[in-house]
Amino acid sequence: MDIARAPQKKTGRNVAIGAGAAAVIAATIALSNLDPAAPTVQRVAILIDSVRQGDVVREVRGPGTLVPEQIRWITAQASARVERKSAESGERVVGGQVLLEMSNPDLQIQTMQAEQQVRQAQIELLNLKTSLRSSILTQEGVVATSRTAFISARQEAEAADSLVKLRLISPFELNNRKAQAEEAATRLRVEQERLELQKAAIDSQIATQGSQVVQLEAIAERQRNRLASLSVRAPETGVLQDLTLQLGQWVPEGTTLAKVVQPGRLKAVLRIPESQAKDVVLGQRATVDTRNGIVQGRVIRKDPAAIQGTVTIDVSLEGTLPPGAVPDLSVDGTIQIERLNNVLHTGRPAFGASSGRVGLFKLVDGGSAAIRVPVELGRTSVNTVEILSGLAIGDQVILSDMTQYANTDRVRIK
Numbered sequence: 001m002d003i004a005r006a007p008q009k010k011t012g013r014n015v016a017i018g019a020g021a022a023a024v025i026a027a028t029i030a031l032s033n034l035d036p037a038a039p040t041v042q043r044v045a046i047l048i049d050s051v052r053q054g055d056v057v058r059e060v061r062g063p064g065t066l067v068p069e070q071i072r073w074i075t076a077q078a079s080a081r082v083e084r085k086s087a088e089s090g091e092r093v094v095g096g097q098v099l100l101e102m103s104n105p106d107l108q109i110q111t112m113q114a115e116q117q118v119r120q121a122q123i124e125l126l127n128l129k130t131s132l133r134s135s136i137l138t139q140e141g142v143v144a145t146s147r148t149a150f151i152s153a154r155q156e157a158e159a160a161d162s163l164v165k166l167r168l169i170s171p172f173e174l175n176n177r178k179a180q181a182e183e184a185a186t187r188l189r190v191e192q193e194r195l196e197l198q199k200a201a202i203d204s205q206i207a208t209q210g211s212q213v214v215q216l217e218a219i220a221e222r223q224r225n226r227l228a229s230l231s232v233r234a235p236e237t238g239v240l241q242d243l244t245l246q247l248g249q250w251v252p253e254g255t256t257l258a259k260v261v262q263p264g265r266l267k268a269v270l271r272i273p274e275s276q277a278k279d280v281v282l283g284q285r286a287t288v289d290t291r292n293g294i295v296q297g298r299v300i301r302k303d304p305a306a307i308q309g310t311v312t313i314d315v316s317l318e319g320t321l322p323p324g325a326v327p328d329l330s331v332d333g334t335i336q337i338e339r340l341n342n343v344l345h346t347g348r349p350a351f352g353a354s355s356g357r358v359g360l361f362k363l364v365d366g367g368s369a370a371i372r373v374p375v376e377l378g379r380t381s382v383n384t385v386e387i388l389s390g391l392a393i394g395d396q397v398i399l400s401d402m403t404q405y406a407n408t409d410r411v412r413i414k
Helices: 012-033 105-165 171-228
Strands: 048-050 052-068 071-075 080-085 098-103 231-233 238-241 256-261 266-273 285-289 294-302 310-317 330-347 356-364 369-380 384-389 396-398 410-413
Touching: 048 330, 052 310, 098 256, 105 171, 266 285, 266 294, 266 330, 285 310, 310 330
Parallel strands: none
Antiparallel strands: 048 396, 052 266, 052 330, 071 256, 080 098, 098 231, 238 256, 266 310, 285 294, 285 330, 294 310, 330 384, 356 369, 356 396, 369 384, 369 410
């Protein structure tokens, strides 16, 4: 049969083990409820700036190149072969100086044919004038003969009228002579009208043939100019560039042969980001850094369309250019948009939108930590941005790219 056993008494060791287990469970629950530790950022790896109040000059900046203000392109007016080069790229040339000698036998033949057509048309015009003048003279003779016949017939009719009263001729004869007089009068009128028509038509016929002569002369003159253009000359004084043709090379009509530029008259062509170019207008002041000096300038042209995210801005340069300022030199340009008086501003953040509401990390706890705060940004410049709300004078903010901490609102700074 079963024997009942008395329960064992709890010892101090068992009590201690239970209390320890309860403490571990309580600590685990407390740790699970704690926020994760804030990430650490090295101070030397971030850019910190303070919020200030004062005047700010809004500027936009972009790279560019120096280009001549005046470029005279030299193009081939006719297809030809290069026979001789009298100048090379980089040389200074004067207006009218021969640069190239080219040849095209077909063009010479075409020019001679055009001149022959002009001479033929001139001969035809001369023959037409002679023929028309001869026709007019012949018609004037016919009119004179008709006038004489009319006068004779009229006189005979008048005489017959007198004779019929004396009964020397019959009335039948009188009627015949009157009819002859009327016929002569009609013939005279017709021949006079024919003469007037010939005189009126002579001018139009000569003008038509003369216009054809003028057209052929213009064609011949064009051909002569094309033939003369085979001797390529500098259109004006300047520096010759881009003359890369070789002897014997065939050049199609319309091909660019070279260009003549004025090296002392340069302008800067800047490429401004399209997001910043909207505020650029003509006449604004600008500075151009040639890396050998700063040149003042003014905006003279703005491209109406953006190309690959940038807008082309032309800046005319004022004053003497520094040494080494040559065409195609790479430069940096800064355009002054406007001056902002007594505004709250700080350095421009390296991330986010250039304006509108963004999140910036503001330093707290004496600079040992930073918290994310919403900030309303206003107008921007190259290195500064206007603060509309969210920060006060003296606040320090992190301007570096902090997108890797997008999921945290607090960081430690070490």
